[in-house]
Amino acid sequence: MKIPFNRAVIVGNEMEYIAQAIVNGHISGDGCFTKKIHNLLETSLGVRKALLTTSCTHALEMMAILLDIQPGDEVILPDFTFVSTVNAFVLRGARPVFIDVRPDTLNLDESQLEAAITPKTKAVILVHYAGVGCEMDDIMEIADCHGVPVVEDNAHGLFGKYKGQFLGTFGVLAAQSFHETKNFTSGEGGALLINDPQYIERAEIIREKGTNRARFFRGQVDKYTWVDIGSSYLPSDILAAFLFAQLEQREKIQNHRQQVWETYQAGLSTWAGERGVRLPIVPEYCDQAYHMYYLLLPDLSTRQRFLQHLRQQGILSVFHYLPLHLSEMGQKFGGEAGDCPVTERVSDQLVRLPFYNGLTGSEQEQILSAIMAFKF
Numbered sequence: 486m487k488i489p490f491n492r493a494v495i496v497g498n499e500m501e502y503i504a505q506a507i508v509n510g511h512i513s514g515d516g517c518f519t520k521k522i523h524n525l526l527e528t529s530l531g532v533r534k535a536l537l538t539t540s541c542t543h544a545l546e547m548m549a550i551l552l553d554i555q556p557g558d559e560v561i562l563p564d565f566t567f568v569s570t571v572n573a574f575v576l577r578g579a580r581p582v583f584i585d586v587r588p589d590t591l592n593l594d595e596s597q598l599e600a601a602i603t604p605k606t607k608a609v610i611l612v613h614y615a616g617v618g619c620e621m622d623d624i625m626e627i628a629d630c631h632g633v634p635v636v637e638d639n640a641h642g643l644f645g646k647y648k649g650q651f652l653g654t655f656g657v658l659a660a661q662s663f664h665e666t667k668n669f670t671s672g673e674g675g676a677l678l679i680n681d682p683q684y685i686e687r688a689e690i691i692r693e694k695g696t697n698r699a700r701f702f703r704g705q706v707d708k709y710t711w712v713d714i715g716s717s718y719l720p721s722d723i724l725a726a727f728l729f730a731q732l733e734q735r736e737k738i739q740n741h742r743q744q745v746w747e748t749y750q751a752g753l754s755t756w757a758g759e760r761g762v763r764l765p766i767v768p769e770y771c772d773q774a775y776h777m778y779y780l781l782l783p784d785l786s787t788r789q790r791f792l793q794h795l796r797q798q799g800i801l802s803v804f805h806y807l808p809l810h811l812s813e814m815g816q817k818f819g820g821e822a823g824d825c826p827v828t829e830r831v832s833d834q835l836v837r838l839p840f841y842n843g844l845t846g847s848e849q850e851q852i853l854s855a856i857m858a859f860k861f
């Protein structure tokens with residue numbers, strides 16, 4: 486492909502910091518670069534505790550353990566999301582209750598939330614799709630009223646805000662992704678953000694194979710031992726070194742991504758308006774995270790021809806997500822066609838355009854002219 490969908494690029498001191506981690510002689514988890522990231526996330530977002538993990542999926546798995554999800558418990562989540570949002574909870578025996586998304590932001594439709602809550606509901610899991618905030622005022626009010634904790638799968642939304650407050654700071658817990666396709670990356674990686682301090686101590690234990698090793702290193706216990714369930718959720722400090730260099734450049738990265746997003750939006754608005762193509766909608770009270778740029782084509786066959794057309798021009802665009810309730814697993818939980826009509830429709834229409842930190846102005850011009858040449 487002349488223009489890939491995503492390409493990982495060096496933005497700052499990645500190579501120097503990796504070399505430094507190796508010279509430091511500490512390349513396992515929780516070395517100095519991991520600690521620098523914890524500190525950066527805690528101070529820049531204002532969260533009580535940040536813990537780097539091996540992926541967002543693993544941060545979500547830690548969440549499910551922390552919330553003490555048991556077989557038969559229900560969790561509510563949007564139908565239009567990545568598999569990990571649901572799988573982490575199903576692994577602990579939860580029954581997923583999928584809610585349709587709003588047709589504008591493609592976030593969980595808060596008007597359907599209250600009716601989905603039952604005495605078995607143990608959590609509401611939100612996804613800030615494309616880094617645009619969910620309707621947090623309404624969602625928090627409904628969840629608080631029923632005493633149900635809210636958690637955020639903020640894989641797309643680092644440094645995005647809803648009404649001036651950072652995404653990832655609303656729920657009791659939030660999960661971040663540093664996968665290669667995200668704004669800031671270590672190839673694979675993630676973080677658990679903890680806003681409710683009651684979860685901090687147990688989170689440290691779960692992340693360290695169920696041991697109280699973190700307390701031992703702080704001198705709070707004189708030996709460390711097996712105290713709970715857990716797994717190995719710490720990334721190597723070599724990965725943290727790479728990621729820290731990326732996070733240090735957050736202003737530069739976010740400015741560039743904003744420019745890419747605005748170039749798409751300005752370049753496509755007339756074209757889209759004349760052809761019934763829907764561009765992203767960002768409410769004025771949301772500062773988005775500039776994670777992705779997507780289009781909604783009129784229907785599935787046009788979408789498939791559009792992807793094929795771009796591919797023939799050497800440009801890789803992709804689609805996602807398939808409705809979870811209609812997946813093989815979703816159907817085992819009773820999902821049927823028609824349950825979530827917005828997700829079913831959007832899933833057929835959506836195209837994600839190439840969007841990465843090294844995307845150049847000339848590459849974007851090529852993408853825009855290839856789009857203009859598409860015959861409806």
Ligand SMILES: Cc1ncc(COP(=O)(O)O)c(C=O)c1O
Pocket residue numbers: 540541542543566567569570612638640641661662663664674675
């Ligand atoms: C909404 C959402 N949640 C979770 C994930 C999983 O992230 P990771 O690959 O870091 O486990 C993704 C991946 O893209 C995602 O889009």
